[in-house]
Amino acid sequence: MNTPELQRLSRLIDKSIAELLVRKRAARNAGRKTVRVVITGSDLNTLPQTLKSLRALESAGYDLRVMFSHSAGQSGLKSALLSEIQSVSGTDEFSTLTDDSLYLPALSTNSLSKIALGLRDNLATTQVFHALSLNTPVIVTLNSKLLHLSDSAFTPPLQARLNDYVDSLRQYGIAIKGLEDTACQKRLITLNDIRLHHTSGLLRIGRNTLITPAAQDEIRRQNITVIR
Structure with missing residues (x-):
């Protein structure tokens, strides 16, 4: 077999291997x-919470396409996340x-407020309302301050608004x-916790969690079932 034929055979082999890899990937x-x-x-x-969520999705077999808000990019969240999770693919903000x-994940308080008010002036709100218009499922997890409002530095009126x-x-x-x-993680349930509780009449708490008398009265008033 002469040199041109060997080169042609080599190219055919390379092409066949490439096609097989594409089929295998598909x-x-x-x-x-x-x-x-x-x-x-x-x-x-919020980095640990977000990393945990993304790794769980990866382990479940989902392909992730990650977009970053302007604030996330400026704060260093973007570089930190991409350095920790190599398999995610970044996407154009306007795709x-x-x-x-x-x-x-770990939805910011600012984006929560804007979504609730129907504003569409940033990446998160634009994506959320576009997804809802297409009946695409939208899932969020809250940042730690929103998860534990009663323990946050927010004033009671602001807690109620959030x-x-x-x-x-x-x-x-x-x-x-x-x-x-979140109630399961608390050691003491107060009146404010019950007033902020919105989970279909059920309150799940830890076995050794204490409930203040005022909270117990509010539980009875709202007819909430406590499950330890």
Whole structure:
């Protein structure tokens, strides 16, 4: 076999290998769902929570397409996340949403408020309302301050307003994950905890969690069932 024929055979082999790899990749990804992830806020303290969420999605077999708000990019969240999770693919901020679901981990308080008020002036709000218009499932987890409002530095009126905003997201059809588990992590349930509680008449708490007398009265008044 002369040199030109060997070169031609080599090219055919390379082409066949490339085609086989493409087919193998397509077969592996067949049926896999894609999740559009929008990272919001500038609080680097949300990094562990966000990493845990993204790794759980990866382990479950989802393909992740991650977008970063302006504040997340400026704060260093973007570089920190991309350095920790190599398999996620970054996307253009203005790309069209064509994924199976939209997920916003550790949603910032600012974005929560804007979504609740129907504003569409940043990346998160634009993506959320576009997804809702297409009936694409939208899922959020809240940042630690929103998860533990009664322990935050927010004033009681602001806590109540933010809690109303969380309810507004539910009314839009947005699924909020993890909120129902926060009472289980508390050692003492107060009256304020019960007033901020919005989980379908059920309160799940730890076996050794204490409930103040005022909180017990409010539980009876609201006809809430306590499950330890």
